[in-house]
Amino acid sequence: MDLVIRGAAIYDGQGGAPFRGDVAVKDGRIAAVGTVTEKGAEEIDATGLALMPGIIDSHTHFDAQITWDPGCTPSPELGVTSVLIGNCGFTIAPCREPDRDLIMKNLVQVEGMSLDVLRGGIKWDFETFPQYLDMLEAQGSVMNVGAFLGHSSIRTYVMGPAATERAANDDEVSEMAELVRQAMKAGAVGFATSTAPQHNGWGGIPMPSRLADHEELETLVTAMGEDGRGVFMLTKGNTTDVPYLETVAAKAGRPVMIAALLHNPTNPEGTFNDLAAVAAARANGHELWGQVSCCPLYMDFSLKSAYPMEGLNAWKPAMEATGEALKAVYASPEFRQAVKDELAGPAGVRLFNGEWHKLEVTETAKPENKAYDQKKVQDLADAAGKHPLDWMLDLAISEDLETLFMAELLNTDEDAVGRMMADPNASVALSDAGAHLTFFCDAGFGLHLMGHWSRDLGKLTLEAATRELTAKPAAIYRIPERGEIKEGYHADLLLFDPATVGRGPKRRVFDLPGGAPRLTTDAVGVHGVWVNGTKVADAEGATDAGLPGKLLRSFGS
Structure with missing residues (x-):
């Protein structure tokens, strides 16, 4: 056997109660489930952990x-x-x-x-x-x-x-x-x-x-x-x-x-x-x-590309503009009124529905505005005596559209x-x-x-x-x-601690082409991830395991 995971609480994917047992892997597939007597080239003691399909x-x-x-x-x-x-x-x-x-x-x-x-x-x-x-x-x-x-x-x-x-x-x-x-x-x-x-x-x-x-x-x-x-x-x-x-x-x-x-x-x-x-x-x-x-559905955004608002017909002029022209759109009283009117009407399918108390200033760009950070747009607008849309757009324009917001949407x-x-x-x-x-x-x-x-x-x-x-x-x-821990199936497996499993907080990293940023999150309570029998992640994160994945090209009827 290439790998034997011993003593795990096995959740086989079918929805039944877990059972304590071993899982053996050979040549990328599950070779045995239950009590495995044969030794593996790699042995893992999974006492206190749970094993499920990936x-x-x-x-x-x-x-x-x-x-x-x-x-x-x-x-x-x-x-x-x-x-x-x-x-x-x-x-x-x-x-x-x-x-x-x-x-x-x-x-x-x-x-x-x-x-x-x-x-x-x-x-x-x-x-x-x-x-x-x-x-x-x-x-x-x-x-x-x-x-x-x-x-x-x-x-x-x-x-x-x-x-x-x-x-x-x-x-x-x-x-x-x-x-x-x-x-x-x-x-x-x-x-x-x-x-x-x-x-x-x-x-x-x-x-x-x-x-x-x-x-x-x-x-x-x-x-x-x-x-x-x-x-x-x-x-x-x-x-x-x-x-x-x-x-x-x-x-x-x-x-x-x-x-x-x-x-x-x-x-x-x-x-x-x-x-x-x-x-x-x-x-x-x-x-x-x-x-x-x-x-x-929480979404971070700036007014350079306000994705939560883009389901609004009234927002279309903003989607057609960039730079100074975009700021001019945001400053337009006609644009602002059209957005307010649409938000006041019944919603079909859209992300943002005028719930300004669920929209927050995440990070301002200018030091004099730092007092706004982590505060709700509704509260800040009320304090200023403005409609929340006007307050948000005015702040964004004053910061060259660099202000970051977070919307709690759906x-x-x-x-x-x-x-x-x-x-x-x-x-x-x-x-x-x-x-x-x-x-x-x-x-x-x-x-x-x-x-x-x-x-x-x-x-x-x-x-x-x-x-x-x-x-x-x-x-x-x-x-x-795939999708089950079953003899003969591909060995896609996830070993985890049920007492701690979860996802960590979001954080920003800069590893996209050209050093561009993205949001990511870390695993909590994950002890191992195998794709076709090859470990691709452990408790420390991704491993240098090569490319064991397969292109799925054959599907059943």
Whole structure:
């Protein structure tokens, strides 16, 4: 045996009670579970610790980062052994050389990435989606990686600039459908899109997928499922409600994963209504899932790129401007009034809902303003006798838009979030790892689920939490021989201390291409992470283990 882990409390991923035992690994697979008499080349005494399958993070955006960082930092050290990329359809393949800058600029806006980082980091050794997969496989990775084909990318590839201007014609839809078929044959896990109003590209123009009509969407999803495989994933907007998505599932005969069901205190029953509609669809024999998060959505931002506000139609002039022109937009009374008016109206799908008491000044840029740090915008505005929007914009303009703010946006009601996670039709994910690097870091969502929600709050058992992170997503996405501690399965494993497991506080590091910053978090209570039998992290963090991950290209039906 290459490795024997002895005396652990084994959570096998299926949701049953843990049992004390040993796990042996040979040639990257689990060779024995229970009592192992044979000695291993490496022996680990796991007394007092728990062993589970590695976390499967099904909602990430590592599509760009993985080309320069095959480690997909920081996910492996946070217990993640497999990731799915390409969610929401925001991918970098396929992409013609003349469109590269546009694709990167769109990622800057929609996923909160740095243009300089993308320009300096992405390796463009591909054009088509199959070539992108081949490149990833040749390069290698620390974790196992599966990829969605992205709607916005294939729209841009086929339609060029018109992708953000109009619906596709019949010939263009046919060409896109053929690209979908090619991607599925090459090993895509499925097809992903977004109709969410907050998903805007460069200059505030809607991401290409938002211009698709229902006929286009249904044709592409049906093409995905023609050979009896594939999961359709989307971040939904007002034009794609759950009953409509049930008709898509029925037509294609394939599962539909619906994101992002985050609890909104201004519409407290919205997510529960969606989950009830998902349950009704499942009762009709159609496999729909609601993707939820176990993390509150907090976001750091400056007024140079105010992502929390960009779902507002009135904010569009700010998305079209930079520098002095942007400050002029913010100073405009007409702009300010339009934003106030929209916030006063009913919300559809948006991040910020006018809850100014949940918006904080994190760090001011000028010494004379340091008294504002760590204080709520609502309180500061009240003290100044101003509307909170006016106060925030005035401060930001006075500091050349360098002021840092933190918004508490969604998913902050723990009773409601606990109810959502307990819904049998929900799937816990939405880390967004690889995106929004300067805004937040939820790559440790799995450790947070086990520590905060299971141990600290008791909202679900640890065996239920481990299943939610392992065997359940493996089954949803038809990932074979992963997600369980079972003889013959791939040895993706996480050894941890149930008494301490969790994620540490966020901190800022400067390790992106060009020394650019990102937010990260450290693992707490993690003692070892193995990908295909190779240890990629221990209690000290990431190890220098090479690239043991596999490109996932074969999925079940």
